[in-house]
Amino acid sequence: MTASDTSANMSWDAAPGIGFGCCPMGGHGWGKVDEQQLVDAVHTALDLGIQLFDTADVYGLGASETILGRALAGRRHEAVIATKFGVRYEHGKSRYDNSRTWILQAAEASLRRLHVDVIDLYQMHYWDGTTPLPEIVGTLQDLTVAGKIRAWGITNHSPTDAALSQSGLRCKTYSFQYSLVQRQAEREILAHQHAGRQVFLGWGSLGQGILSGKYQDLSQLDPTDRRHREVYANFHGDRFAAVQRLLAGMQTIAAEIGVATLSQLALRWVIDRIPRSIALVGIKRPEQIRDAAGSLDFRLEPAVLARLDALSADFESAPRQR
Secondary structure: OOHHHHOOOOHHHHOOEEEEEOOHHHOOOOOOOOHHHHHHHHHHHHHOOOOEEEOOOOHHHHHHHHHHHHHOOOOHHHOEEEEEEOEEEEOOEEEEOOOHHHHHHHHHHHHHHHOOOOEEEEEEOOOOOOOOHHHHHHHHHHHHHOOOEEEEEEEOOOOOOHHHHHOOOOOOEEEEEOEOOEOOOHHHHHHHHHHOOOEEEEEOOOOOOHHHOOOOOHHHOOOOOHHHOOOOHHHOHHHHHHHHHHHHHHHHHHHHHOOOOHHHHHHHHHHHHOOOEEEEEEOOOHHHHHHHHHHHHOOOOHHHHHHHHHHOHHHOOOOOOO
């Protein structure tokens, strides 16, 4: 194990914060992406004290992990690397696979692409519905004992699942999509956070970018952008109109309390709404992570949280997006 890997700082979960989402780093379906800007954004995040970088083996079919590994060269000790397994892409098709054989194979491949000896947080991306959860937990525990991973977590699956509870081992983190425009899992998240000790990682904290307020028309998106697909419902039809009404209300609140951008307001809502939470935000350029970091400079008063809750009430039930 390298010296840089042994000194990685795991204090990232001590307080609410921001995590650098690396899905756009994969360069697939998020518009134009420039590798040098991505590297600069990673360095900017580290300079700002942002430690957590959340990627996955399937983002860009390994491209995200590879770029992140290059960007962290010489600064690995400043970062906490979170990646995921379980989405297997072969012959032009994807499927979920949580078998022991695949987890071990996927972990080794991620270690090579990231150019590290240990993964700080290894997460089950999706459950395949077949592999018994205790078996998955056992494999992750074996990877921990072997020094391949430091901790493990789950995404897109309830942390209260009986099979996980009965395993006798607690995962460190769990993650769902959560934002002002995607609140369908909120009751379960809040109940678990008030009762448990895990860290919640909220992905899609800006609603795939729509909560930045910069999209008033789909023509602003690159023709290859995945958000043209109907599954990204907040960019289409009646929901798009509802988002624009929400953004108008957010603009009023931001002006009243002196918050610089709608992105900062949306991210801070996640952090203050959910105990022990980290808001993950997809990043392509340095200015985006600088803006996101601004959400750590203030807190929202209960009355402001209540106003935002009311403004976004229509989004407590929303179609699932990926």
